[in-house]
Amino acid sequence: MRKILLPALALAFFASTAVPILSSPAMAAPAASVSVAHPGLPGRVNLNTADAETLKKELSGVGLTKATAIVKHRQTYGPFDSVEELLEVTGIGKALLDRNRDKLVVN
Numbered sequence: 562m563r564k565i566l567l568p569a570l571a572l573a574f575f576a577s578t579a580v581p582i583l584s585s586p587a588m589a590a591p592a593a594s595v596s597v598a599h600p601g602l603p604g605r606v607n608l609n610t611a612d613a614e615t616l617k618k619e620l621s622g623v624g625l626t627k628a629t630a631i632v633k634h635r636q637t638y639g640p641f642d643s644v645e646e647l648l649e650v651t652g653i654g655k656a657l658l659d660r661n662r663d664k665l666v667v668n
Contacts, residue, residue: 606620
């Protein structure tokens, strides 16, 4: 009887203490610091708020190097005033901008 009771008590103890830990706000997945979708325009990427990973994921022909260059340009020169200003970023050309123009917004 003792062989069954001790593991059952241990399991009950750990099961009862694991629930609050797993549901604690500190353990919750961190909230995204960047909004991919523009309010009212689903599927759009905001050049002024998107991080490099989001840019890489959402834009055609943009890898981590170009996405990082976009973020660094924004940090250095401030927010984009228009989508066309993306052409000022090293490595971004007209063809790449035209391919992604319908996915981009600034605000």
